[in-house]
Amino acid sequence: MYVHDEFDRAFLADRVADFRDQVARRLSGALTEEEFKPLRLMNGVYLQLHAYMLRICIPYGTLSSDQMRALGHVARRYDRGYGHFTTRQNIQFNWIRLDELPDAMADLAAAGLHGIQTSGNCIRNTTTDQWAGATPEEIEDPRLYAEIIRQWSTLHPEFTFLPRKFKIAITAAKHDRAAIRVHDIGLRLHRRDGETGFEVIVGGGLGRTPFIGKTIRDFLPKADLLSYLEAILRVYNSGGRRDNIYKARIKIQVHEVGTEEFSRRVEAEWAEIRDGALRLDDAAFAAIADRFQTPDFAPLADRPADLTDALADPAFARWHANAVAVHKAPGHAIVTLSLKPVGKPPGDATADQMDAIADLADRFAYGEIRVAHEQNLTFPHVRQKDLPELWRELDALGLATPNVGLISDIIACPGLDYCALANTRSIPLAQRLSERFADPARIADIGRMHINISGCINACGHHHVGHIGILGVEKKDQEFYQITLGGKANHKARLGELLGPAVGEDEVVEVVERIVDTYLALRAGPAESFIAVVQRLGVEPFKERAYAAG
Amino acid sequence: MTSPLQQKLKITGPTAITANRLSDGVVVWLTPSHGWSTDIADAAIATTSDVAMTLLSVANGDEIHAVGAYPARVVVVNGRAAPVNLRERIRVGGPTIAFEARA
Incomplete structure (x- = not known):
């Protein structure tokens, strides 16, 4: 765990005081909604279908037990007794009152929690491998670098109003559990000639125009991490489109100018700043590392x-x-x-x-x-x-369902049950699918399978990279769902391929069942996963059978 | 270029003006007396674009009570408004997921 210092604590206290004043002025009418909206968004406060939603940042997905208790307290005291963990390792509460938000934020700040970098066109919470610091696969704990990025980005004056939001993910393991290739910047720690550095990937993303990120530098020395990130952000901030919200992400800029030209611009910018104040020396790494408390693992034998x-x-x-x-x-x-x-x-x-x-x-x-x-x-x-x-x-506690990585371990956005942007519901569909695939023995036989559901094209449910991706589309007040096959978010990330026409809300579970049955019939054996069969045969065999009974 | 304030609001049937209450985000509906109600049945119903435009203008002028006002299609049952599409049904009735399911 990273232990916040006095600067962090004072900063959060000041931020809560500022927000309390801003809320009071909004409620009194001294601030218009147009003036207030960017202020609340900077603190993770959205206005959704039925209520305000507060999204709380969980830096690189790491929580202490005391912070988890603080989340439980907020859920119980200010919300309706539950919270929703998100695909960016954050948590959001769906029923917070605006006039109680300052008190909720004060309670969170006492535990070192806040909503900063969870909204707005800034650098968002850096995400990483949830197994960081624990898995033998990694070459270093990536959270050290995620924390360095946090400290660099949180109050960065140049990058508070970017063309669009900006998401960074980092991994240090061969198996990518952080989906780095579908982030604005993906960082992969690896070794070359005995030195540790980063592969730098840019321009990945989902949403209405999905892209797998492109590598612009195979190896970046650790000391240059921040200066190189700064160079990328400067190229994006100055050249990214602000005329069209749908073309404002860095992925569009990289696509339009080309990877080679984008890389050239970054390298040129970097040449100007690489030896400046952002260069990280051993003392800087040590100062951050010293604030991470790591368990003192007792010497124990395996398989006691x-x-x-x-x-x-x-x-x-x-x-x-x-x-x-x-x-x-x-x-x-x-x-x-x-x-x-x-x-x-x-x-x-x-x-x-x-x-x-x-x-x-x-x-x-x-x-x-x-x-x-x-x-x-x-x-x-x-x-x-x-x-x-x-x-x-x-x-x-209901927390031991043996379905991790299996077909009922579904990623789903809040969908139209909560979200003001959604066109269709996601959660009820996920519930029905999990009920259909409830038998532990059956889902174990089906094997590794990721179903990802998004209630709109913004793709918060990561449908593009689901083994089975499901995207809700609304037609004449009716819910329909497009299905894609073959996507994946790991180190071999790829986008799913459209199966065919969208199907009605009441047909989706049956179509998924037929897709699963097709897989079971076509696989060479239990060792051949669903994704392997899709890659081997393409979507056509699935398409024929998925729609056959429709 | 036409100012947004001058743009004509096109409606295709009975329409009510809805927003979220400022203090807590609760869904509210503009009433015939230009107040706000949490019950869609209390909503003022516009059947012409001009009336809908006037009501929307009233709603947008009352930011101290409600935010994000927009026109929503409704159906009229016994003279009272009711939601017509899924989005508004969910806004009126709440999430379609049972709360007790989380226990």
């Missing part, structure tokens, strides 16, 4: 008797095979808490669950919790001997 004995229980064994991953420290494990119980809204957690998760984190996980962009939670550091007891506790 408590664990191997418990594996005799089929239910525990199923969960263990699904939700537990290898940790870098012997005798430890990474545990995913599924926020996708059958029939429930994906990514939601109640205030009581948040409190209980915080308590479990203290008992079993060194007080640390992560948010995954798939809208699940993670305990990054759990002693293997504690896994059976942790499972029993999670199961009692």
Whole structure:
């Protein structure tokens, strides 16, 4: 965990005081809505269909147990008793009153939480691998660099009013769990000739015009991270389009000028600033690293008797095979808490669950919790001997559904049930799909499968990169859904291919079932995943059967 | 170029003006007395573009109570407005997801 310093605490207190004054002036009429709107957006406050929504930043998806309790308190005191974890590792509350927002923000600030960099045309919360600092796959903990980016970007005077919002993601593992290739900037830590640096990828993104990002530099020394980011942002800020909101993201600029020319502009800008104040030296890295508290992992043996004995229980064994991953420290494990119980809204957690998760984190996980962009939670550091007891506790809370990475582990945006931008609902469809695919043995047989649902073209549900992507479109007041196949968000990211005409809201579950049946019939064996079959055969065989009974 | 204030508002049937209440974001409807109600049945109903334009102008002038005003198609049942499309049905009735489902 990164421990905030006095500057952070004073800054947040000042920000809450400012916002309290701004809200009072808006309520009194001293500020117009036009004047107030950018101020509230800078603090993560949106106006949605039925109420104000407060989106809270969770830097690089890392939460302490005390911060989770603060979220539970806000859910209970100021909202309707639940919150929704998002695809950018944040959380949002859907029912906050404007006149209570300053108090809610003060309570959050006391726990080091806020809504800054969750809205507006600024550099948003940098996201990363939810297994950071725990997985043996990574070459370094990427959160160090995410924190450096946070400190550089939060109050950056040059980049507060960019052409559009700007999202950065970073990974240090071979398997990309941060979807870096569909971000404005993706950073991949890797080693070359014994030195650690970054592959820099720009111009990825989803929305109405999706692109996979392009690599503009294979290797950037760590010392140059901020100056190179600054150069990219300057090229974008000066050349990105402000005349058309739909063409304002960096992906459009990169596409229009070409990767080579964009790269040339960045390199030219960088040459001017690379040896300036933004150059990072060892002391700068050490100062940030010193504020990260990392657990002192006890020397433990892998697969202790408590664990191997418990594996005799089929239910525990199923969960263990699904939700537990290898940790870098012997005798430890990474545990995913599924926020996708059958029939429930994906990514939601109640205030009581948040409190209980915080308590479990203290008992079993060194007080640390992560948010995954798939809208699940993670305990990054759990002693293997504690896994059976942790499972029993999670199961009692409805947080041990063994569906992580499987067909009912659905990403879904809030959709028309909450969102002012949405055209169609997402959550009820996700609920019905999870009910259809509720049998643990069946979904384990289907294997790895990501269904991503967006309620509009803005693609907050990442439908373009779902193995099965579902996009809601409204036609004459009726909900229809376009289906794409073959997308993926990992290190081999690709966009899904349209299956065919949109289908009615009442047909989607049946069409997905036929797609799954087609996969099961066509796969070479259980080892050939759904995505592998789509890549091998294309969408045509699926199209023929998906629409055959329609 | 025509100013937005001078642009004609085209309506295709009975229309009410809706917004969100400033203090808490609750969905509200402009009433015939130019106040706001949380009940769509209390909404003033415009059947001509001119009336709808006048009501929208009234709504936009009352930012102290409500924000984001816009015209919404409605159906008229026994002289009272009711929502006609899914978006407005959800705004009137709330999310289609049962709250108890989260327990």
